[in-house]
Amino acid sequence: MTTALQPNEIRRRAFLAGVAGAATVVLTPAAKAANSTATNKVCAFVKFVQTLSYDELAEQIAEMGFDGIEATIRDKGQILPEQVPDELPKLVEALKKHGLEITVMASSVNSVDQPHTESVLRTAATLGIKRYRMQYYRYDSKRSVAEQLEELRPVVKDLAAMNRELGISGVYQNHSGAYAVGATIWDLHELFRDYSTNELGIAFDIRHATVEAGLSWPVLFNVATPHLGAVYVKDFVWGEKKPHNVPLGTGRVDKSFFTQMRKANFGGPISVHVEYLPKAGVAENILAMKNDLATLKGWLAEA
Numbered sequence: 001m002t003t004a005l006q007p008n009e010i011r012r013r014a015f016l017a018g019v020a021g022a023a024t025v026v027l028t029p030a031a032k033a034a035n036s037t038a039t040n041k042v043c044a045f046v047k048f049v050q051t052l053s054y055d056e057l058a059e060q061i062a063e064m065g066f067d068g069i070e071a072t073i074r075d076k077g078q079i080l081p082e083q084v085p086d087e088l089p090k091l092v093e094a095l096k097k098h099g100l101e102i103t104v105m106a107s108s109v110n111s112v113d114q115p116h117t118e119s120v121l122r123t124a125a126t127l128g129i130k131r132y133r134m135q136y137y138r139y140d141s142k143r144s145v146a147e148q149l150e151e152l153r154p155v156v157k158d159l160a161a162m163n164r165e166l167g168i169s170g171v172y173q174n175h176s177g178a179y180a181v182g183a184t185i186w187d188l189h190e191l192f193r194d195y196s197t198n199e200l201g202i203a204f205d206i207r208h209a210t211v212e213a214g215l216s217w218p219v220l221f222n223v224a225t226p227h228l229g230a231v232y233v234k235d236f237v238w239g240e241k242k243p244h245n246v247p248l249g250t251g252r253v254d255k256s257f258f259t260q261m262r263k264a265n266f267g268g269p270i271s272v273h274v275e276y277l278p279k280a281g282v283a284e285n286i287l288a289m290k291n292d293l294a295t296l297k298g299w300l301a302e303a
Contacts, residue, residue, distance in 0.1 A: 039267040040231075041067040042296065043103035048278065048285040050078035054094035061100060064290045068103035069095065070133070070271045073120065075108045081116035084123050092127045103269045104171065104203070104230060105132040112158045125166040131229060131269075133203055134159075134172045137181035149187055156191050160199040171203040171229035174220075176211040176243070183212050185220040192227050201229025203271070206257045207236050211243050218260060225264045233296055234273040245276035248292040249299075258303035272296060 044066045046057060057078075061069055071091065072078045079087045095101060105124055109117050109132060124132060139148060163170050172192075174182040182188045185202070192200050202224045209217045235251035236243040249255070274288045 040300070041101075041103055041269045042293065043068040043070050043269055043271050044289050044293070045070040045106070045232075045271050045273045045275075046078065047072055047106075048274065048280075049282050049289075052282060054091045055097075058094045058098045058100055060286055061095075062098035064286070064293060066100070066272075066289075066293065068101040068269075070104040070106055070273075071102045073105045073107055073124075073132075074135070077106065077108075081108055081120050084116070084120045088123055089127060092129075102127075102129050103131075104271055105129050107132045108135050109170070110135040110137060110159070111155050112162050118162065121162065121166050121168055125168040129168065131169045131171050131201075133230075134170045136173065136175055138179050139181055141178065145187075149181075149190060152181070152191060156195075156200065160195045163199045169198055169201060169229055171201045173203040173232060174205050174208050174212075174224075176208040183208070185209070185223045189223050189227065197227060197229050200227075202227040203230040203232050204228060205232040205234070205273075206253055207232070207234040207243075207245075207273075210253055211236060217254070217257070221257070221260055221264075225266075228264070228266050228268060230268055231261060231266065231270045232273055233270060233292075234275060247276060247288065247295075248272075249295040255299040255302070258299050262303045270296070 044061055044064070046061070046069050049057065049060070050072050052060065057069070073084060073088060074081065079091065092102060102124075107120060108114070109120060111117065121132065137152060139145060159170060172182055172188060174180070174185055174188065176183055181191075182202075188202055192202065204221060204224045206217065206221075209220045213220050233248065233253075235246050235248045235253045237246050237251045238244075272289065272292050274285055274292055277285050277288055280288075
């Protein structure tokens with residue numbers, strides 16, 4: 001006599017069968033890499049090659065295999081804030097010819113009260129740019145940190161409202177140092193917790209997080225995860241008193257970060273920052289960008 005299976009037993013067996021089937025699926029590194037490029041666009045921060053013409057920049061970035069750029073649309077950038085209405089469309093068009101985009105726009109924006117904020121953001125949004133990097137805020141070490149954060153709340157609120165109206169998102173990069181709002185991530189969590197990442201998010205910089213937290217960088221990433229708008233990648237080693245930037249993979253940044261990023265299901269952009277050749281020429285920085293991209297792709301394939 002056969003005993004009929006109860007509904008709970010049927011569900012249990014179906015679940016176990018599904019687990020067994022899933023266990024037989026093994027992604028090769030190549031498959032993982034293909035999946036990573038499908039979900040995370042990788043762009044190049046162009047600070048040290050911004051002297052190139054728009055067309056030259058687009059051609060070089062495309063040849064290296066990036067999906068786009070983190071453009072310097074700011075004071076001392078490739079395009080100054082007051083030039084944005086005339087010049088930003090030209091840069092966007094040059095990139096489109098090579099299948100590229102402005103993935104992140106590095107800006108001087110940190111308040112709606114700045115002279116060019118609305119013009120810069122409105123022009124960018126009209127051109128289809130989805131996110132911009134905010135200029136960071138600084139602490140006054142002689143004043144209460146808690147009081148300064150309270151003063152920043154209405155500033156952030158107004159900027160979030162403008163972003164929401166225009167359909168563009170601001171991302172804030174965590175920098176290391178006692179002067180930097182956001183160095184410990186917890187303060188950014190307090191400032192951004194009432195807003196969606198469509199309005200304001202964190203551009204999580206694993207280099208700066210490792211400088212600040214050492215072995216505890218996973219804690220900072222955990223706090224940042226609900227607010228993630230972008231991930232920034234670069235590397236460093238410790239000097240006698242301060243960190244020094246180095247090629248990706250030769251310093252203290254732990255590649256297991258990308259495993260944590262995968263577990264967080266982050267599908268947003270990754271920006272590669274080459275900042276260890278500030279006095280070198282364009283050619284040297286282009287080569288460094290190419291090498292760091294190769295290292296990053298290897299890490300993503302393993303994650």
